[in-house]
Amino acid sequence: DQQVKQNSPSLSVQEGRISILNCDYTNSMFDYFLWYKKYPAEGPTFLISISSIKDKNEDGRFTVFLNKSAKHLSLHIVPSQPGDSAVYFCAASEGGSQGNLIFGKGTKLSVKP
């Protein structure tokens, strides 16, 4: 059973508009949430994270929102740029323990000029 779900396999957005990528989780013990970006033939690169004690974290054009009661988080990219076209993975962990970072299946974002 998937603990981290990204239900949209793909998303297409116009350049300059907002991209919203969604992620749901089932394990209430998760207390850290991370987003990674992956280009083809490359390894994932860390984008932004949020602790469960916060409901928002912002870094430049990227903002992650966390709704603990709904077990839902989202990544907002504003404004979207063609270079943002990549696969975005949501990941979660029980931050205090060692071991597993649980990844979702990813959402492929295409930003059209």
Add this chain to the structure above:
Amino acid sequence: NAGVTQTPKFQVLKTGQSMTLQCAQDMNHEYMSWYRQDPGMGLRLIHYSVGAGITDQGEVPNGYNVSRSTTEDFPLRLLSAAPSQTSVYFCASSRVLEALTDTQYFGPGTRLTVL
């Protein structure tokens, strides 16, 4: 800094063959890990290490062995390759305290096909 390097980039094996995927990092990171990514799937943790001489199993460890004799290197051994091990393998490293809460640095991946 080279970051995290992986060799080879591509490999084709026959069922039953063994091989070692190499991973090295030059950032003096204590934490290193191996993931596999299958089509349409997220990354799944195979094994990880929090320092030289210390390794532990992840989510999908069967069929794989690891050892950590130095801080820099974390090789992944396939003991007897099976078609189910066809995948893209990523090695990652980070400081221990950031492994599950912040940045892990990933290598470029090894694409393995088992016939």
